[in-house]
Amino acid sequence: MLLVLRGRFVPASFGETGHYRADAVDVVAAQPLRYAGWQVCVECHDSEGAMKSRSFHRTVSCEVCHGPAAAHAEDVESQTPLIPRERGAECLSCHEYLSPRPTGFPQIIERLHNPLQACIGCHDPHDPTPPEVPESCSACHAQIARTKAVSHHLTLECETCHDARAEHRENPRSFLPRKPTAREFCGGCHSENADSPADIPRVDLRDHGERYLCWQCHYPHHPES
Ligand code: HEC
Ligand code: HEC
Ligand code: HEC
Ligand code: HEC
Ligand code: HEC
Ligand code: HEC
Ligand code: HEC
Ligand code: HEC
Structure with a gap:
C-alpha cells in the first residue's frame, strides 16, 4: 500500500541524488538563459571591462545596469541591451542615502546632489570616480x-x-x-x-x-x- 502511494505522489527520480528530485536539473537547464554574466560581456567589450575592473564599480556586474542581456550576447545584431542614461533608479538603488547602509559606503541625498542633471553627466558609469576638481x-x-x-x-x-x-x-x-x-x-x-x-x-x-x-x-x- 505504501509503495503504491509513493508511486502516485513521489516523483520517480526522487532520491537518486539524495533528498532531491534529480530531473529538476534538466528542467532548470531547459529554461532560456536571461543573464550571460560579465565574463561573457567582456569578451567583446574589453575596453568597458578593463575600465570597470580598475574602478570603484569593479564589483558591480554589467547586467545590474544593462539588464539581462544573454539574448544580446547570442545575437548582437538584433538584440540591444538597456542603456540607463536617465537620472534614476539604477544608480540610486545603491547610492541613495539609507541609514542601514554600511558606514563609509558612498551615499548621496538625491534631492540635494546636483538636482535634475543626469548622473552620467559627471560620473562615468564604468569608472565613477567623481571629477577630481568639481566644476560647479x-x-x-x-x-x-x-x-x-x-x-x-x-x-x-x-x-x-x-x-x-x-x-x-x-x-x-x-x-x-x-x-x-x-x-x-x-x-x-x-x-x-x-x-x-x-x-x-x-x-x-x-x-x-x-x-x-x-x-x-x-x-x-x-x-x-
Ligand atoms: C559577441 C560579442 C558581444 C558580446 C558577448 C556582448 N556584446 Fe554588447 N555589443 C556587441 C556589438 C558588436 C555591439 C554593437 C556595437 C556598436 O554598434 O557600436 C554591442 C553593443 C552593446 C551595447 C550598446 C548598445 C547600444 O544601443 O548602443 C551595450 C550596452 C552592450 N553591448 C552591452 C553588453 C553586455 C552587458 C553584454 C554581456 C551580457 C554584452 N554586451 C555582450 C558585441 C557583444
Ligand atoms: C553602474 C551601471 C553600469 C555598469 C555596471 C555597466 N554599465 Fe555600461 N553603460 C552604463 C551607462 C549609463 C551607459 C551610457 C553611457 C553614456 O551614454 O555616456 C553605458 C554604456 C555602455 C556601452 C555603450 C558605449 C557607448 O558609448 O556607446 C557599452 C558597450 C557598455 N556600457 C558595456 C558595459 C559592459 C560590458 C559592462 C560590464 C563590464 C558595463 N557596461 C557595466 C551603465 C553601466
Ligand atoms: C549594484 C550597486 C551599484 C549601482 C547600481 C551603482 N553603484 Fe556606484 N558604487 C557601488 C559600489 C559597491 C561602489 C564602491 C564603494 C566602495 O568602494 O566603498 C560604488 C562607488 C561609486 C562612486 C565612487 C564614490 C567615491 O567614493 O568617490 C560613485 C561616484 C558612484 N558609485 C556613482 C554611481 C553612479 C553614477 C551609478 C549609476 C550610473 C552607480 N554608481 C550605480 C555600487 C553601485
Ligand atoms: C554636476 C555634476 C554631478 C552630477 C550631475 C552628479 N554628481 Fe555625484 N558627485 C559629483 C561631485 C563633484 C562629487 C564629489 C563631491 C561631493 O561629494 O559632492 C560627487 C560625489 C558623488 C558620490 C560620492 C559621495 C561620497 O560621499 O563619497 C556618489 C555616490 C555620487 N556622486 C553619485 C551620484 C549619483 C547617483 C548621481 C545622479 C543621481 C550623481 N552623483 C550626479 C558630481 C555630480
Ligand atoms: C569640493 C567642494 C567645494 C566646492 C566645489 C566649492 N566649495 Fe565652497 N566650501 C567648501 C567647504 C568644505 C567649505 C568650508 C565649509 C565650512 O567650513 O563649514 C566651503 C566654504 C565656502 C565659503 C565660506 C567661506 C567662509 O569664510 O565662511 C564660500 C563663500 C564658498 N565656499 C564659496 C564657494 C564658491 C563660490 C564656489 C564655486 C566657485 C565653491 N565654494 C565651490 C567646499 C566646496
Ligand atoms: C535693518 C534691516 C535692514 C538693513 C540693514 C538693510 N535693509 Fe534693505 N530692506 C529692509 C526692509 C525692511 C525692506 C523693505 C521695506 C523698505 O523698502 O524699506 C528693505 C528693502 C530693500 C530693497 C528693496 C527696495 C525696493 O524698492 O523694492 C533693497 C534693494 C534693499 N533693501 C537693499 C539693501 C541693501 C543693499 C542694504 C545694505 C546697504 C540693505 N538693504 C540693508 C531692511 C534692511
Ligand atoms: C549677492 C551676493 C552673493 C551671491 C550672488 C552669493 N553669495 Fe554667498 N554670501 C554672500 C554674503 C554677503 C555672505 C555672508 C553672509 C553672512 O555672513 O551672514 C555669503 C556667505 C556664503 C557662505 C558661507 C555662509 C553660508 O551661508 O553658508 C557660503 C558657503 C556661500 N556664501 C556660498 C555661495 C555660493 C555657492 C553661491 C552661488 C550659488 C553664493 N554664495 C552666491 C553673498 C553672496
Ligand atoms: C551685481 C548686482 C547685484 C549685487 C552686487 C547685489 N544685488 Fe541684490 N539684486 C540684484 C538684482 C538683479 C535683483 C533683482 C531685481 C529684480 O527682481 O528685478 C536684486 C534684488 C535684491 C533685493 C530685492 C528683493 C525684492 O524683494 O525685490 C534685495 C533686498 C537685494 N537684492 C539685496 C542685496 C544685498 C543685501 C546685496 C549684497 C549682499 C545685494 N543685493 C547685492 C542685483 C545685485
Whole structure:
C-alpha cells in the first residue's frame, strides 16, 4: 500500500541524488538563459571591462545596469541591451542615502546632489570616480545654489560676490573664498547712484538700515524686501 502511494505522489527520480528530485536539473537547464554574466560581456567589450575592473564599480556586474542581456550576447545584431542614461533608479538603488547602509559606503541625498542633471553627466558609469576638481560650486554647496536659483538673485553668479580661487574647489578649507565685508559692496548695484541696470531696486545707503550690514536683514542668497 505504501509503495503504491509513493508511486502516485513521489516523483520517480526522487532520491537518486539524495533528498532531491534529480530531473529538476534538466528542467532548470531547459529554461532560456536571461543573464550571460560579465565574463561573457567582456569578451567583446574589453575596453568597458578593463575600465570597470580598475574602478570603484569593479564589483558591480554589467547586467545590474544593462539588464539581462544573454539574448544580446547570442545575437548582437538584433538584440540591444538597456542603456540607463536617465537620472534614476539604477544608480540610486545603491547610492541613495539609507541609514542601514554600511558606514563609509558612498551615499548621496538625491534631492540635494546636483538636482535634475543626469548622473552620467559627471560620473562615468564604468569608472565613477567623481571629477577630481568639481566644476560647479553647487556640487558641494547644493543647498545654497538651490536657494539662490529661486530667488531675486538668480541671475547673479556666485563669483559676483565671492572671489573663489580654483584651489578652493580642490582643497576647500585651506583656501576659503572671500565674502563681502561692507555695505558698499551691495550698494554697487543697489544704491541710488549706482551704475547698474535700471530695473534693479534702489535704496539710499545713508538712511536704509544704516547701522547694520545689509545681510543682517537680507539673506544674500535669497534677498527679500
Ligand atoms: C559577441 C560579442 C558581444 C558580446 C558577448 C556582448 N556584446 Fe554588447 N555589443 C556587441 C556589438 C558588436 C555591439 C554593437 C556595437 C556598436 O554598434 O557600436 C554591442 C553593443 C552593446 C551595447 C550598446 C548598445 C547600444 O544601443 O548602443 C551595450 C550596452 C552592450 N553591448 C552591452 C553588453 C553586455 C552587458 C553584454 C554581456 C551580457 C554584452 N554586451 C555582450 C558585441 C557583444
Ligand atoms: C553602474 C551601471 C553600469 C555598469 C555596471 C555597466 N554599465 Fe555600461 N553603460 C552604463 C551607462 C549609463 C551607459 C551610457 C553611457 C553614456 O551614454 O555616456 C553605458 C554604456 C555602455 C556601452 C555603450 C558605449 C557607448 O558609448 O556607446 C557599452 C558597450 C557598455 N556600457 C558595456 C558595459 C559592459 C560590458 C559592462 C560590464 C563590464 C558595463 N557596461 C557595466 C551603465 C553601466
Ligand atoms: C549594484 C550597486 C551599484 C549601482 C547600481 C551603482 N553603484 Fe556606484 N558604487 C557601488 C559600489 C559597491 C561602489 C564602491 C564603494 C566602495 O568602494 O566603498 C560604488 C562607488 C561609486 C562612486 C565612487 C564614490 C567615491 O567614493 O568617490 C560613485 C561616484 C558612484 N558609485 C556613482 C554611481 C553612479 C553614477 C551609478 C549609476 C550610473 C552607480 N554608481 C550605480 C555600487 C553601485
Ligand atoms: C554636476 C555634476 C554631478 C552630477 C550631475 C552628479 N554628481 Fe555625484 N558627485 C559629483 C561631485 C563633484 C562629487 C564629489 C563631491 C561631493 O561629494 O559632492 C560627487 C560625489 C558623488 C558620490 C560620492 C559621495 C561620497 O560621499 O563619497 C556618489 C555616490 C555620487 N556622486 C553619485 C551620484 C549619483 C547617483 C548621481 C545622479 C543621481 C550623481 N552623483 C550626479 C558630481 C555630480
Ligand atoms: C569640493 C567642494 C567645494 C566646492 C566645489 C566649492 N566649495 Fe565652497 N566650501 C567648501 C567647504 C568644505 C567649505 C568650508 C565649509 C565650512 O567650513 O563649514 C566651503 C566654504 C565656502 C565659503 C565660506 C567661506 C567662509 O569664510 O565662511 C564660500 C563663500 C564658498 N565656499 C564659496 C564657494 C564658491 C563660490 C564656489 C564655486 C566657485 C565653491 N565654494 C565651490 C567646499 C566646496
Ligand atoms: C549677492 C551676493 C552673493 C551671491 C550672488 C552669493 N553669495 Fe554667498 N554670501 C554672500 C554674503 C554677503 C555672505 C555672508 C553672509 C553672512 O555672513 O551672514 C555669503 C556667505 C556664503 C557662505 C558661507 C555662509 C553660508 O551661508 O553658508 C557660503 C558657503 C556661500 N556664501 C556660498 C555661495 C555660493 C555657492 C553661491 C552661488 C550659488 C553664493 N554664495 C552666491 C553673498 C553672496
Ligand atoms: C551685481 C548686482 C547685484 C549685487 C552686487 C547685489 N544685488 Fe541684490 N539684486 C540684484 C538684482 C538683479 C535683483 C533683482 C531685481 C529684480 O527682481 O528685478 C536684486 C534684488 C535684491 C533685493 C530685492 C528683493 C525684492 O524683494 O525685490 C534685495 C533686498 C537685494 N537684492 C539685496 C542685496 C544685498 C543685501 C546685496 C549684497 C549682499 C545685494 N543685493 C547685492 C542685483 C545685485
Ligand atoms: C535693518 C534691516 C535692514 C538693513 C540693514 C538693510 N535693509 Fe534693505 N530692506 C529692509 C526692509 C525692511 C525692506 C523693505 C521695506 C523698505 O523698502 O524699506 C528693505 C528693502 C530693500 C530693497 C528693496 C527696495 C525696493 O524698492 O523694492 C533693497 C534693494 C534693499 N533693501 C537693499 C539693501 C541693501 C543693499 C542694504 C545694505 C546697504 C540693505 N538693504 C540693508 C531692511 C534692511
